[in-house]
Amino acid sequence: MFFRRNKKQEIDFDHLPKHIGIIMDGNGRWAKKRGLPRSAGHSMGAEALKKIVTECNRIGIGYITVYAFSTENWKRPKEEVDYLMNLLLNYLKDAERSLAGENVVIRAIGSRAELSEEIQEQIIKTEAFTAKNDGIVMNIALNYGSRDEILQAVKTLAKKVSAGELDAEDIDDTKLSACLYTGGQPDPDLLIRTSGEERLSNFLLWQVAYSELWFTKKLWPDFTKEDLYQAIYDYQQRNRRFGGV
């Protein structure tokens, strides 16, 4: 009889992706399949996330960026948006305690102005509480849209040019990258999207220029650490050329 070896045993832990991005998609379909409200899928999705972050931290991934709420997700019914906002608030509160104990540095990326005051305050608290940690950096993309992010960066640079602090000719990759929410962090090496959709949906458009994309039909609440190992294993089999030979 043959036993399939666990993918984890085949991973090269000396060459892990430094940064993993995740588009956590399929919560609604997960709930629908079970005859449950979409909110149940979001709750289970939050549980799946906790496990994945813990595992990434444990194996030594440096950064993880997770798409929690897009600038386009406001189009959903108010009831669903309210549920998601409440879930995110509780996630941040909870993370302040549980994930802080695991040494996770939590940061929120995205436009904060449209979020409730309560969430804005909680973000500041959670970020401050976890800033001294030195484990994995977890960027939670919350009211995040990549085009928005790039536009903000362009405006920041344009203002410097008009103030005479910067020569337009000197604007380069590095200067623009530094103005993004992820400024100072490495770009994702690996981007995971669940639920079978194969698109970026306005996530990290600039940062994923050379990321390896990995898709699975699994719905996000069903995503386990075995799936994470599979993604990392597959990533390690890829030949990244960055335009070279």
Ligand code: IPE
């Ligand atoms: C992803 O799951 C979570 C968020 C977008 C907040 P969805 O809610 O998009 O689930 P599906 O795609 O409808 O199944």
Ligand code: IPE
């Ligand atoms: C992307 O998923 C946003 C998040 C996972 C938070 P969506 O479900 O909103 O994306 P589309 O609508 O399928 O492109």
Ligand code: MG
């Ligand atoms: Mg979706």
